Amino acid sequence: MQQTTTGEADGVALSAEPGARPADEAVSALRRVQRALLRGGGTTAALADVAARLHALADELETTAPPTEDRMAEMWQATPPRHDPVTGPENPLAPPMRLHGRADGSVDGTTVLDLPYQGPPGHVHGGVTALLLDHTLGTANAWAGTSGMTAELTLRYQRPTPLFEPLEVAAHQVAVEGRRIRTSGTVSARGRVCVRAEGVFVDKRLPKPRARVGP
Amino acid sequence: MQQTTTGEADGVALSAEPGARPADEAVSALRRVQRALLRGGGTTAALADVAARLHALADELETTAPPTEDRMAEMWQATPPRHDPVTGPENPLAPPMRLHGRADGSVDGTTVLDLPYQGPPGHVHGGVTALLLDHTLGTANAWAGTSGMTAELTLRYQRPTPLFEPLEVAAHQVAVEGRRIRTSGTVSARGRVCVRAEGVFVDKRLPKPRARVGP
Numbered sequence: 001m002q003q004t005t006t007g008e009a010d011g012v013a014l015s016a017e018p019g020a021r022p023a024d025e026a027v028s029a030l031r032r033v034q035r036a037l038l039r040g041g042g043t044t045a046a047l048a049d050v051a052a053r054l055h056a057l058a059d060e061l062e063t064t065a066p067p068t069e070d071r072m073a074e075m076w077q078a079t080p081p082r083h084d085p086v087t088g089p090e091n092p093l094a095p096p097m098r099l100h101g102r103a104d105g106s107v108d109g110t111t112v113l114d115l116p117y118q119g120p121p122g123h124v125h126g127g128v129t130a131l132l133l134d135h136t137l138g139t140a141n142a143w144a145g146t147s148g149m150t151a152e153l154t155l156r157y158q159r160p161t162p163l164f165e166p167l168e169v170a171a172h173q174v175a176v177e178g179r180r181i182r183t184s185g186t187v188s189a190r191g192r193v194c195v196r197a198e199g200v201f202v203d204k205r206l207p208k209p210r211a212r213v214g215p
Numbered sequence: 216m217q218q219t220t221t222g223e224a225d226g227v228a229l230s231a232e233p234g235a236r237p238a239d240e241a242v243s244a245l246r247r248v249q250r251a252l253l254r255g256g257g258t259t260a261a262l263a264d265v266a267a268r269l270h271a272l273a274d275e276l277e278t279t280a281p282p283t284e285d286r287m288a289e290m291w292q293a294t295p296p297r298h299d300p301v302t303g304p305e306n307p308l309a310p311p312m313r314l315h316g317r318a319d320g321s322v323d324g325t326t327v328l329d330l331p332y333q334g335p336p337g338h339v340h341g342g343v344t345a346l347l348l349d350h351t352l353g354t355a356n357a358w359a360g361t362s363g364m365t366a367e368l369t370l371r372y373q374r375p376t377p378l379f380e381p382l383e384v385a386a387h388q389v390a391v392e393g394r395r396i397r398t399s400g401t402v403s404a405r406g407r408v409c410v411r412a413e414g415v416f417v418d419k420r421l422p423k424p425r426a427r428v429g430p
Contacts, residue, residue: 022257022259022260022262022263022265022266023252023257023262025262025263025266026252026257026262026263026265026266026269027252028266029265029266029267029269029270029273030245030248030249030252030269032269032270032273032277033245033269033272033273033276034245034307034308036273036276036277036280037238037241037242037245037276037305037307038298038305038306038307039276039277039280039281039283039286040280040281040285040286040289040290041275041276041277041278041279041280042237042238042241042275042276042279043279044237045237046275046276046279047237047238047240047241048237048240048241050237050241050244050272050275050276051237051240051241051243051244052244053268053272054241054244054245054247054248054272055244055247057248057251057265057268057269058244058247058248058251060256060257060261060265061248061251061252061254061256061257061261061265062247062251062254062256063256064256064257064258064261065251065254065255065256066254066255068254070255071254071255071330072336072337074255075255075330076336083253083330083333084333084334084340085331085332085333085334085340085342085343086340086342090252090253091253091331092249092252092253092307092331093249093308093331093332115286115290115298116300116306116307116308117300117308118298118299118300119299119300120364120420120421121287121291121421121422121423121424122287122421122424123421125299125300125301125346125349125350126349126364126365126368127300127301127342127345127346127347127348127349127350128300128346130342130345130346130349130368130370131340131342131343131345131346132342133342134340134341134342134345135340135342149335149341149372149375150341150370150372151371151372152369152370152371152372153341153345153369153370153372154367154368154369154370155345155365155367155368155369155370156366156367157364157365157366157367157368160364160421205335206335206336206337206338206375207336208336209336209337
């Protein structure tokens with residue numbers, strides 16, 4: 001996360017920009033496959049073939065994956081992170097949503113969600129908006145310069161959040177009281193708030209994995 | 216969702232069981248690819264080839280996907296649902312977690328999460344445990360016989376939730392007060408609670424999409 005002081009710049013990218021890296025491209029293609037499967041693509045015969053080809057890909061990738069601790073050390077060196085399930089261009093679960101820091105201290109991003117994120121018919125799963133908000137509140141803390149881990153998160157669902165159309169996700173840090181940080185945010189569609197979040201964060205962090213030293 | 220009366224049976228499956236269906240198998244293979252990519256599998260050259268093969272798969276699947284409204288009508292006929300992002304065998308975002316209803320009115324399930332679900336280093340993203348809990352509280356309501364949509368959800372993070380080891384997710388309906396339903400739940404690891412959730416649900420539902428009549 002950036003530790004940039006607020007008030008200096010507007011529209012600063014706080015999440016990794018998907019680029020022309022092979023990993024980003026592979027994950028982007030994987031998202032297309034996810035969406036197409038949820039949308040019901042593939043006859044029964046075609047799906048058996050799709051499964052076989054995906055298992056073959058997984059076999060190849062699994063044989064070249066490094067030891068988990070090495071991968072963890074490597075993935076935590078990236079700033080901003082590239083692997084999280086909300087903004088990460090390297091994470092197929094992430095839409096991915098791109099977040100920007102504003103001069104007024106807030107952060108915001110826009111995303112459009114498809115069928116993999118469905119909860120009630122035609123609408124976004126309430127747990128998915130919770131995921132977007134938890135992450136965006138955390139990013140707002142980093143943008144404000146004092147971040148921590150989520151201690152409490154309260155979500156108020158005011159109206160159903162639609163699939164297939166742009167969602168505005170925004171957050172800002174409200175107060176820092178000793179080690180407690182209060183932060184709030186919203187998910188909106190068509191200018192109307194669908195979900196409000198209020199979070200309490202504590203100023204502590206888990207250590208980042210480090211690369212092993214020596215052979 | 217089941218509308219089974221509680222107290223009659225124990226260990227009743229409340230989520231779809233992944234089976235030998237081609238869609239389940241394709242999605243299961245897709246999860247292997249997701250995990251292997253997050254684990255850093257693939258050289259740069261290999262990832263370019265992986266991306267090309269995934270794009271080819273997506274091209275094929277997209278051409279055979281039915282109109283969205285037809286797919287929506289079809290997917291909402293399944294009971295229990297097969298497409299949601301927590302338990303759905305047809306949803307590559309779902310771990311998938313299998314939930315069971317107990318004779319005492321509670322529901323529970325076990326899951327192990329890998330790198331796609333990471334938040335803090337080596338631990339589950341707080342938004343992901345929120346997603347698991349929102350869904351499990353909703354399922355507890357269905358099992359108790361009175362379900363609705365999430366109005367408010369409060370999550371208390373007591374300790375970091377570990378990746379790579381079994382998580383117990385449990386929930387039960389606490390009270391029904393008019394149209395308001397109160398439900399609570401936990402995510403635990405090694406017998407200790409990591410996250411507590413309290414939810415307020417309202418007894419209403421969005422209509423399920425229906426198949427179009429006639430040509």
